[in-house]
Amino acid sequence: MLTEESENLVEFGIGGLCNLSADRGCRDQILESSGISLVTGCLSSRREETVLSAVATLMNLTTAASREHTTSPAVLQCMLRFSLSQSARLRNLACIFLQDCCTPAQVERAERELQGHTQTPLGIPLPEN
Template sequence: MSGGQCAGADRFQYLQALVTEFQDTDRIGGICNLCLDKAMKNHILSSGGLSLIINCLSSRREETVLSAITTLMYLCTASSRAEITTPPVVECMVRFSLSENRRFSNLAKIFLEDYCSEQQVEAARSLNQHTALGIPLPKD
């Protein structure tokens, strides 16, 4: 492996370790704060971090899901918006917006209003099942 490939692998392992910590702890809002740093934001986006964070939307831990939504909002840029607002993610946010849990519903509504087009939201709302392609709704 060349030095560049090794560094890329190390970055991915570091990012994976952050996501694992993010999933395994009740208090890791730190990844949200980490994205506020421009260099870290670029690092997360360039290292395949979005898919790892999107996977956290299926966590059974309320704090993990809330942090994942917030992190996705912080990572949204002109170049990352399309990857963040894919149909499964938008449908997931529609489901969260219908939750009786006010924290989920409020944050999801902000995501839908600020980061998604009206067409994306309508397409997600028009689906009858709101299954989010395997992304389960966390327990209220």
């Protein structure tokens, strides 16, 4: 559902996946199915609910083995941008992601890389409020 053209289907799909990813067995199945790339694709949605579910899903999918992928430089830069959002929900969730899923060194490196860039990472726009 995450690759559907309908924004409604994507929103409901990532919402369901977010709920499932809290279960260890489901989380492992998502990771084994290369689901991280599909979830990170939802970060570019203009729908705040979709983005919130994608961030929460990435948090649920972060393990010692998957951390390299769930906290890639592009994802970290995206979270840094989201941490500046006017939406308190998105801003707070992005800050929690940066605190709980990333090392301070990763965040510092992503901040340095982001400085001086006028475009959003990977062309990811901030969702509309």
